[in-house]
Amino acid sequence: MAVMDSDPGIVGVWTNIQTINKDGGTIQDYWHPRGEDQIYERGEFLADFLSNQIWPFPCTLMFQRSPHKNLAVEYNYYGGPPPKKVANVHGGDDVLKLVELNSKGKIAFINAPLFKYRRHHQQDQHSTDPSLDVLNTYKKIKKIIRTQNFIPQDIRFTVDAFVTHYEVQHIISTTSEEKLPRKSLRKISNIFEKTPPSTPASQYRLLSTAILLSYHRKDAYRLLTNDIRSPGPQYSTTIHALYAWARHRTNNRSIFAGIRKESSIAILGSVFIASLLIHEARAHGLRIICCLESNKKRQGKTLLETPIIPVEELTSNTAIEHVILSSEKDQDPYLKEYIANLNSTVRITSWKDLCHTKFTAPPESMARIKAIHPARSNAS
Numbered sequence: 001m002a003v004m005d006s007d008p009g010i011v012g013v014w015t016n017i018q019t020i021n022k023d024g025g026t027i028q029d030y031w032h033p034r035g036e037d038q039i040y041e042r043g044e045f046l047a048d049f050l051s052n053q054i055w056p057f058p059c060t061l062m063f064q065r066s067p068h069k070n071l072a073v074e075y076n077y078y079g080g081p082p083p084k085k086v087a088n089v090h091g092g093d094d095v096l097k098l099v100e101l102n103s104k105g106k107i108a109f110i111n112a113p114l115f116k117y118r119r120h121h122q123q124d125q126h127s128t129d130p131s132l133d134v135l136n137t138y139k140k141i142k143k144i145i146r147t148q149n150f151i152p153q154d155i156r157f158t159v160d161a162f163v164t165h166y167e168v169q170h171i172i173s174t175t176s177e178e179k180l181p182r183k184s185l186r187k188i189s190n191i192f193e194k195t196p197p198s199t200p201a202s203q204y205r206l207l208s209t210a211i212l213l214s215y216h217r218k219d220a221y222r223l224l225t226n227d228i229r230s231p232g233p234q235y236s237t238t239i240h241a242l243y244a245w246a247r248h249r250t251n252n253r254s255i256f257a258g259i260r261k262e263s264s265i266a267i268l269g270s271v272f273i274a275s276l277l278i279h280e281a282r283a284h285g286l287r288i289i290c291c292l293e294s295n296k297k298r299q300g301k302t303l304l305e306t307p308i309i310p311v312e313e314l315t316s317n318t319a320i321e322h323v324i325l326s327s328e329k330d331q332d333p334y335l336k337e338y339i340a341n342l343n344s345t346v347r348i349t350s351w352k353d354l355c356h357t358k359f360t361a362p363p364e365s366m367a368r369i370k371a372i373h374p375a376r377s378n379a380s
Contacts, residue, residue, distance in 0.1 A: 011064045014060045018116050161205035168192070259354075265289060
């Protein structure tokens with residue numbers, strides 16, 4: 001309230017959080033890294049979100065009721081008329097609300113963790129689609145910025161890259177075969193090559209798709225070039241990890257080099273990163289025995305012929321020796337504590353740590369991925 005009262009131009013505000021476990025013990029003091037409070041001028045939030053991925057928690061979001069009234073809010077809290085159409089809630093409405101608010105005025109992020117957010121496995125047993133839901137978020141963002149003339153072109157390109165990422169993830173998540181079918185690979189290649197890699201942010205967001213294609217295409221190393229700079233500190237740990245993975249790929253080194261080939265490995269987290277880990281493991285002679293999943297919609301299915309089982313089975317499944325976290329968000333501390341409570345003997349490693357394993361290639365030969373558009377390579 002103090003932030004909003006201090007500047008009438010601020011139409012929305014949200015805060016950092018502290019995550020706690022079911023018993024109230026602290027998991028993470030700061031969900032987003034410690035830093036300064038931020039005030040985003042009109043239209044600035046979207047650019048920062050695309051690089052930093054500061055996901056707002058709806059429980060910490062406060063915004064002006066007027067002049068931008070929300071029909072659902074008016075109905076639920078102020079006794080207004082019911083909306084004629086029920087909104088399609090898909091997990092990204094908090095981001096959409098901030099993009100919408102920031103297109104009207106300034107918004108603020110308070111870095112202090114003013115809210116304690118309890119994490120426990122039952123809250124994650126949702127049944128929403130892990131790919132289409134986020135894809136819809138970015139498609140809606142794309143639709144919003146289409147009407148905003150002040151949004152720079154490079155932001156539009158970056159949003160296109162996010163749409164591509166989740167379109168590819170959806171194709172992956174619906175593939176049960178051991179290998180991606182040729183039809184799917186052609187579709188992924190076409191989507192990839194039609195996405196303009198015109199900005200560093202869009203190039204970084206296309207890293208995962210480029211790495212995926214490098215396992216399938218004969219011209220794979222055409223995708224792994226030296227035309228893109230190392231991501232700066234403003235980019236997320238996921239982007240830094242993907243960039244490091246690309247360097248390993250180009251130098252013909254596996255991120256699994258430090259793991260015994262006899263290890264029984266399970267993966268928990270992002271579908272896209274999980275698929276990359278499965279490809280990498282097979283190329284290195286390792287076997288991923290299963291994917292662990294809290295999403296009931298995916299349990300019982302397969303990802304690239306790898307069984308998807310409920311994460312709770314870790315309690316009784318003695319065959320799993322090593323769990324690799326494939327989350328794209330910075331929630332590894334929570335996931336490590338969660339898994340350790342289910343099985344205290346299993347080894348836990350984040351894919352981000354695997355990617356940052358040191359290797360001996362000289363700096364000038366370190367891989368940098370760029371979305372492949374031959375006609376633009378020299379110009380870029």
